[in-house]
Amino acid sequence: MSCLLCFSSIGFSSIEDYLFSDVGITSNIHGEIGLIDIPSSRLLEEGNLKLHLVNSEPVNSMLIIASPFNWMEVSLRYADINLYKYSPFPTFSGNQTYKDKSFNLKLRLIKESETTPELSIGFRDFIGTGRFSGEYIVSSKRIGDFDFTVGLGWGALASNEGLKNPFYEFDESFINRSGFGSDGSVLGGTLAYNTWFRGKKASSFYGLEYINKRSGIRFKIEHDSSNPFGLYKKSDINWGLTIPASKYLDINLFRIRGTDLGFGISYKANYSEEIIPKNEVVSSLNFSEKDKVLLMEDFRVFTGTMNVLLNNYGLAPQEMSIKDEDLEIIISQSKYRNQYTATKRVLELIKEILVLRNIKNVSLVFQNSNINTNSISLSLPKFIRYLEGNSSIPELRDHVYIDNFYPDPDKELIFKGDIDFPIYSWGISPALKNHVGGPERFYFGQVGLSFHGAIDFDKQSSLSGTVSFNIANNLDDFKLKPYSLLPKVRSNIREYLVEGKNSLSTFEFTRIFKPVYTKRGALISGMKVGYIEEMYGGVGTEIAYKDVRKPWYLAANFYWVKQRDFNQRFTFRDYETFTGHIDFFWDTPIEGLSVNLSGGRYLAKDSGITLNISKRFKTGFLLGAFATRTDISFGEFGEGSFDKGIYFSIPLDIISSRHNPNNAKFSWKNLTKDGGQKLMNTLQIQKFLNDSAYNLDYKSYGLQR
Amino acid sequence: MDYKDKLRISIFQIFILFFTTSCSHIGIYEELGTYFKNIFSEPDDLSFDVVDKVKFASMQMRLGNNQNTLIVLEEDNQGILKWTSSNAIKIYTQKGIITRFMGLDNELGILEIDKSHPILNDSLSKERKINLTSFYTFKNPDLYRLPVKTEFYYHDSDDLDIFGETFKVDIYKEEALDNLIDWKFTNLFWINQDTKRVIKSSQSITPKNPKVHYTVTRKYSKQ
Numbered sequence: 001m002s003c004l005l006c007f008s009s010i011g012f013s014s015i016e017d018y019l020f021s022d023v024g025i026t027s028n029i030h031g032e033i034g035l036i037d038i039p040s041s042r043l044l045e046e047g048n049l050k051l052h053l054v055n056s057e058p059v060n061s062m063l064i065i066a067s068p069f070n071w072m073e074v075s076l077r078y079a080d081i082n083l084y085k086y087s088p089f090p091t092f093s094g095n096q097t098y099k100d101k102s103f104n105l106k107l108r109l110i111k112e113s114e115t116t117p118e119l120s121i122g123f124r125d126f127i128g129t130g131r132f133s134g135e136y137i138v139s140s141k142r143i144g145d146f147d148f149t150v151g152l153g154w155g156a157l158a159s160n161e162g163l164k165n166p167f168y169e170f171d172e173s174f175i176n177r178s179g180f181g182s183d184g185s186v187l188g189g190t191l192a193y194n195t196w197f198r199g200k201k202a203s204s205f206y207g208l209e210y211i212n213k214r215s216g217i218r219f220k221i222e223h224d225s226s227n228p229f230g231l232y233k234k235s236d237i238n239w240g241l242t243i244p245a246s247k248y249l250d251i252n253l254f255r256i257r258g259t260d261l262g263f264g265i266s267y268k269a270n271y272s273e274e275i276i277p278k279n280e281v282v283s284s285l286n287f288s289e290k291d292k293v294l295l296m297e298d299f300r301v302f303t304g305t306m307n308v309l310l311n312n313y314g315l316a317p318q319e320m321s322i323k324d325e326d327l328e329i330i331i332s333q334s335k336y337r338n339q340y341t342a343t344k345r346v347l348e349l350i351k352e353i354l355v356l357r358n359i360k361n362v363s364l365v366f367q368n369s370n371i372n373t374n375s376i377s378l379s380l381p382k383f384i385r386y387l388e389g390n391s392s393i394p395e396l397r398d399h400v401y402i403d404n405f406y407p408d409p410d411k412e413l414i415f416k417g418d419i420d421f422p423i424y425s426w427g428i429s430p431a432l433k434n435h436v437g438g439p440e441r442f443y444f445g446q447v448g449l450s451f452h453g454a455i456d457f458d459k460q461s462s463l464s465g466t467v468s469f470n471i472a473n474n475l476d477d478f479k480l481k482p483y484s485l486l487p488k489v490r491s492n493i494r495e496y497l498v499e500g501k502n503s504l505s506t507f508e509f510t511r512i513f514k515p516v517y518t519k520r521g522a523l524i525s526g527m528k529v530g531y532i533e534e535m536y537g538g539v540g541t542e543i544a545y546k547d548v549r550k551p552w553y554l555a556a557n558f559y560w561v562k563q564r565d566f567n568q569r570f571t572f573r574d575y576e577t578f579t580g581h582i583d584f585f586w587d588t589p590i591e592g593l594s595v596n597l598s599g600g601r602y603l604a605k606d607s608g609i610t611l612n613i614s615k616r617f618k619t620g621f622l623l624g625a626f627a628t629r630t631d632i633s634f635g636e637f638g639e640g641s642f643d644k645g646i647y648f649s650i651p652l653d654i655i656s657s658r659h660n661p662n663n664a665k666f667s668w669k670n671l672t673k674d675g676g677q678k679l680m681n682t683l684q685i686q687k688f689l690n691d692s693a694y695n696l697d698y699k700s701y702g703l704q705r
Numbered sequence: 706m707d708y709k710d711k712l713r714i715s716i717f718q719i720f721i722l723f724f725t726t727s728c729s730h731i732g733i734y735e736e737l738g739t740y741f742k743n744i745f746s747e748p749d750d751l752s753f754d755v756v757d758k759v760k761f762a763s764m765q766m767r768l769g770n771n772q773n774t775l776i777v778l779e780e781d782n783q784g785i786l787k788w789t790s791s792n793a794i795k796i797y798t799q800k801g802i803i804t805r806f807m808g809l810d811n812e813l814g815i816l817e818i819d820k821s822h823p824i825l826n827d828s829l830s831k832e833r834k835i836n837l838t839s840f841y842t843f844k845n846p847d848l849y850r851l852p853v854k855t856e857f858y859y860h861d862s863d864d865l866d867i868f869g870e871t872f873k874v875d876i877y878k879e880e881a882l883d884n885l886i887d888w889k890f891t892n893l894f895w896i897n898q899d900t901k902r903v904i905k906s907s908q909s910i911t912p913k914n915p916k917v918h919y920t921v922t923r924k925y926s927k928q
Contacts, residue, residue, distance in 0.1 A: 017846035018886040018912050279772055281791045283758075657771050 016213050023244040026218060026252065027266055029054045030124060030132065031063030031075040032104055035222040036238040036254045036262075038157075038205040040149040041120035041140040043073045043108050047272025047617050049648060056254075056262035058082035058231070064668075065268075066648065068615040068623045071108040076646060076668060077101065078437075081131070083229055086439055092480070093439035101437070103127045117141035124156060127191060127644070132156050132228070135197050136205075145213065149222075150206040154197050156228035162203030174198050190634070190641045216244040220254070227257075234258030271621035271650055279657035280313075282348040287356075295356050302357060303415035306350045313345055314659075318367050321411035325360035328375075328411060332367040337620050337651065337661040339366055343376050343400075347383050354380055365405050368688045369512050370459040371524050372405035374548040404548055406519050423456040431468045433497060439480060446473035446501060460512045465531075470501035485636045486674040487575055489535075489603035493672050495566040496534060503568035507531045510683060521547030526685050528559075533681040534568055536561040536603075540580075542685040555583040555686035559679055561603070579603055579679055581610075585686065592616040603677045606630035610676070620651035620663060628676030636675065643676035645669035748772050751922070753868050762925035764788060766796070768809075769915025778925055786925065796917075800824050801894065801903025803910055803917060811913040814842035817850070823857060824894065827901060829877065831859040836882070843911050854883040855892075865895055865905060867920060873898040874905070881909075888912045 025042040028034035031052050033042040044050065050065040058081060065075040079100045086093035102125035112118035117139045125132035138151030154165065155177065167174040177199035207222025221239040240254025240262070252264035269275065287295065294301045303320050306329075310317055314335030321328045329346070336342040343364055354362065363377040382399040385391045431448040438444060448471050454464035475498045482491035508530030516523040522545070529539040540559025547553070558580035563573040581600030588595060596612040608630025616622045627644040634641040647667035653660035751765050751773050762778035766788075776796060780787040785804065788796040794808035802824060806813040819837035823829045835857045840850045860878045864871050879892040890909035897904045905920045 015848060015851075015885060018843070018848055018851075018888070276771065279774065279792065281774060283791070 019213050019216075023216065023218075023242065023247065023250040023266075026242045026250055027052050027063070027065065027264070029056045029059075029061065029254075029256075029262065029264065030104060031061065031065050031077055032106055032122060032124070033065075033073065035149065035207045035209060035220045036240050036256060037224045037226070038149065038151065038153075038207055038222050039106065039120075039122055039136060039138055040147070040207075040209075041108065041112075041118040041138045041151075042147075043067060043070065043106060043120065044268070045270060046070045047270045047621060048268055049271055049621075049623075049650070050266055050268035052264065052266045054252075054262065054264040056256060056264070057260055058229070066623050066646075073104075073106040074625075074646075075104040077104065077125075077132070079132070080442075081229075094441075096439065096442065099437050099442065100129055100131050102129065102132055112141065123196065126196075130192055130195070133192060133195060134158070134226075134228075138205075145211045147209040147211070148206075149208065150204070152202055152204055153226060154199055154202050155195065157205065157226045158199055158201040158203040159225040159227060160201060161225060162201035165197075165199055165202045167197055175200055218242040231257060232259060271654060272617035272619055274619055275655045276657050278653075278659060280345070280659065282313075282345065285309075285352045287352070292356055295353055299414045302353065306353055307415065307417070309349045309353075310346060313349060315342060315346055315349075316417065317415065318417045319413060320415035321408070321413050322359075323408065323411040325358060326363065326411075327354065327357075327359045327361070328363040328365060328408070330365040330367050330372060334661060335659050337653070337659065339374075339376060341659070342366070343378070344387075347378075347380075348387060351380070351384055351387065355384070371512065371515050371522065371688045372517065373522070373689050375403050375405050377401045377403065402548055404517065404519060404521050406517050419459070421456060421458050424454070425456070426451070426453040428452075433473075435475075435493065435497060438478070438494075441474070441477055444473075444475055444478060444497070446475055446497065447471045448473075448501070450505065460514075461510070463509050465507035466505040468500075468503050468505050473501060475501065484638065484674045486604040486606070486632065487577075489563070489575070489674045490672050490677045491674050492535075492566065496568065499566035500534065500568040503534070504531060504570070505534050505568065506681065512685075512688070521545055521550075522689065524685055524688060526683050528683045531564065531568075531570075532559075532561065532679065535564055536679060537564050537572065538562055538576075540679075540682065542683045544686040544689055546686070546689040548689075551587040551589075553585050553686065553689065555585070557581055557583075557682055557685075559682065561679055577601075577603060577605055581678070583686065585690070592618075598678075602628075602630055602675070603679060604632075604674045606632045606675055608676060610678070614647075619654055620649075620661070621654070622647075622649040622663070624648070630676045632675045638671075638673055638675075640671045640673060643669065643673060750920075751775055756868065756922045759923070761923065762786075763921075763923045764919045765922050766790070766917065766919040768917055771915075775922070776919075781925070781927065801906055803906075803908050806910045806914075806917065809914060810845060811911050812844040813910040814844045814847075816841055816910075824877075824896075824903065829859075829875070829896065829901065831875070834858040837879075841911075843913075851884060851886065851888075853881055853888065855879050855881050860893075862898075863895075867904070867922065872904060886912060890916075 025033045025044065028036055028039060032039040033044060034040045044067040046067050046069050048067045052063040052065060054061045059079055061077050061079045063075050063077050065073060067073050081098040081100055084098035086096040086098055104124050105126055106120055106122040108118065108120045110116065110119040119139045122136045122138065124134040134153055134155030134157040136151050136153040136157050138149060140147055140149045165174050174197065177195050203225050205222065205224050207220065210219045219241050221237065223236050224238055225236045227233055235258030237258065238254060238256045240252060243251045245251055248267055248269050250266050254262045256262055295305060307317050314333055316332045317329050318332050319330040331346065333342050336345065346364060360380055361377065362380050363375050365372050365375045379399040382391065382396060386396040429450050431450040433446040435444040436442065448469050450466050450468045452466050454462055456462045478494045478498055482488060482494065484491045508528055510526065510528050512526040525541065525543040527541040531537040538559055538561030540557060542555065542557040544555035545553060560578050562576040565571040565573055579601050581598045583596060583598045586595045592615050594614050594616065598610040598612065601607050608628060610626055610628040612624060612626040614622055614624030625646045627642065629642050645668050647665065649663040649665045652662045652664060748767060748770060755775060756763060759775060759777055764776050765773050766776050767773045774790050776788040776790045778786055779789045784799060786798050788798065796803060797805035799818065802818055804816045804818065817840040818825055819839045821835065822837055823835060837855045837857055838852055839855065840852055842849050857877065857879045859875060861876045863874055863876060865874045874895040875898055877894045877896060881888055881890045892909060893907045894903050895905035896902065907916050907918045909916050
């Protein structure tokens with residue numbers, strides 16, 4: 001063994017890389033990257049999503065933490081606070097303890113360098129009830145295996161024995177920290193900027209982490225004088241350790257306030273990168289001389305061979321047209337997330353055949369339903385050079401063009417796909433319904449089965465429906481009726497859950513109208529009629545316009561709907577309304593960042609605007625947030641003040657070697673209220689075009705797969 | 706696939722299942738079903754047709770629980786065989802022991818096998834346990850000549866079926882004992898009793914990659 005150790009000191013400069021599974025930076029009990037109670041300036045790399053569970057009496061939390069950018073961390077907290085009851089009225093909420101939902105935000109201001117520390121600013125509970133509300137400025141510096149943190153906190157991070165608020169010197173009004181919302185209301189849910197960095201006191205906090213490289217364990221110790229809930233405290237020193245169970249999982253143990261032990265567990269992964277790389281093999285073709293002659297001379301053999309080869313990979317040619325040395329293939333596919341990946345696969349599969357026919361330019365038109373969304377045109381010799389490793393992606397880009405589809409009457413149609421309509425399809429899936437945080441009980445839910453069926457009459461028209469059946473539920477324990485100053489367009493959710501255990505969830509007819517193609521873009525439209533969603537039935541139409549060369553596009557929808565009966569069968573309630581929106585979508589110059597501004601009339605007949613911002617990563621992982629303000633007051637809206645929420649969507653093929661464009665979606669809203677509510681399960685006609693939009697941003701990535 | 710990969714994917718699936726409750730879509734459940742199937746069962750073997758099309762010496766290979774792929778013999782350099790896959794992975798073997806594995810993020814740069822390795826010098830023994838010290842060089846991150854002590858011993862005998870042909874095999878194990886990075890692994894070698902050649906194997910190549918599993922699907926004529 002002494003000989004082995006001898007080697008270690010001489011040649012093993014990188015042995016630490018193999019010594020332990022580093023979980024990386026870890027979270028504090030509030031979900032922020034930090035130590036135990038205090039935050040550090042560190043942030044997760046962009047594309048990370050983390051689930052963090054903390055048991056730290058009397059506050060237990062479930063947190064979801066996301067990093068849309070390297071300089072931004074947002075977290076959603078659902079806390080169970082055992083110090084208080086859900087309400088003072090046992091008849092209303094029994095013995096249930098208080099539940100609180102809040103958001104945290106941290107922004108990095110200065111990145112760490114060899115000589116300078118990292119600096120970040122953070123806002124704890126900046127949209128919520130304000131129970132945990134606090135702000136901080138924090139700096140961290142790593143030296144060797146130690147990471148030092150020092151910061152200054154306000155609000156919940158300050159203690160009565162802290163410093164005098166330094167901002168008091170600039171403006172005396174900083175001494176007051178009262179009211180939850182920007183309007184001073186107690187409804188919560190607004191940006192409480194009138195309280196930020198205010199209060200009589202501000203407190204310093206500091207700590208350090210030591211990373212043991214052999215075990216991967218992080219030891220943490222910190223000084224934190226804050227005590228927002230006025231708990232019994234023996235010491236301002238908290239300490240603990242984080243144990244890596246794997247690269248993705250860590251376990252946290254800590255002692256806090258000198259009195260209590262706590263426990264946490266985190267799962268995190270970076271969904272901006274594939275966890276398992278794709279492994280799709282394309283074999284090269286070898287044709288006999290006889291085959292070659294047939295492929296060169298007979299259009300049916302030429303197109304038929306390509307049709308078979310492409311269909312084997314989920315690429316379904318709809319039409320093929322030829323003009324001199326130019327070939328156009330209209331293709332329909334639902335396998336590849338990225339059009340460039342699909343383009344590459346098409347060329348890999350049929351390049352030998354195209355060369356035989358002396359094709360020089362290929363134009364692939366992507367078809368979704370009956371809509372030709374856009375074309376990707378390329379020089380075949382240049383693309384083959386790239387496929388053979390003789391040119392790079394940047395060189396290839398100059399020979400690949402994205403454009404709107406526009407039919408060329410001079411091209412000769414040599415192949416037309418024949419689909420045998422009508423097509424019948426059906427499926428079964430688990431139906432899980434959740435209602436969390438009600439006063440009677442924390443969790444209500446139902447497990448059931450949904451049966452889906454559809455008939456496609458042609459490419460444009462379909463009839464589809466979903467029937468849901470109950471297996472088990474605890475929904476009968478719902479006792480309370482909703483209260484709302486507005487028409488109850490969504491807040492009757494409990495009645496729908498209780499009475500709709502076995503229901504006809506949807507039953508609708510959809511038609512996509514013939515698109516209008518111009519060289520400046522495509523104008524598409526469609527309609528829907530039937531039981532559109534669980535709460536509404538009606539009829540509506542939608543329209544969208546997009547020029548694929550532009551970073552923006554427009555859509556509009558208009559529906560008349562009537563509220564369905566709670567049992568979700570065939571009958572309706574009295575409430576009916578017109579609802580509709582005009583949507584502006586913009587793919588910003590920041591890669592993957594999209595903005596959707598939607599203005600119009602909502603279900604409760606209120607009018608206003610919804611802002612939806614999302615960040616999409618090259619794998620298809622999506623993070624987003626939305627907020628709606630309409631012409632109703634915070635008081636009319638009720639608790640939460642206005643509608644808002646977050647969502648994320650995880651690509652299913654991120655852990656598969658096979659391609660799959662589907663995502664698992666999750667969305668969270670603070671409360672189910674009636675203001676600012678849109679009709680769900682609409683046609684969303686823009687999605688037929690949008691499928692092509694984000695793909696265009698990731699040229700090189702799509703080609704690499 | 707090692708336990709960490711299984712844990713990682715299981716957690717991912719629970720995570721997904723947890724979050725799909727708000728938006729159930731049949732495609733998701735089908736995909737999840739496939740993932741669960743993959744965890745609890747090995748990937749399917751390649752079909753005989755796929756293997757039979759290639760007239761060169763070939764092996765069916767997979768990394769962890771990924772799908773099997775066919776690798777083809779590209780070069781024989783004084784007994785060190787270079788195999789290549791369609792996705793540009795290059796594998797070097799010496800009498801069935803993987804000595805180099807290129808084309809991954811973290812690569813096995815070179816394995817310097819202990820000269821007294823029974824597979825190398827055709828001295829397999831069912832009775833004897835032998836201690837070996839081999840040197841591993843990894844790339845990205847780089848680690849130069851890590852000495853790894855192993856114990857090599859006979860484990861079992863069995864019949865092995867490859868595309869309908871049954872081979873009588875002895876199974877040998879090579880277990881990691883002592884190294885500076887606490888790397889723990891067990892390599893398995895299925896050795897044809899008649900030819901004394903490895904026809905199937907599971908080997909760890911680096912601590913950061915899942916195990917490599919291969920089965921010889923078309924024998925190299927010179928071995």
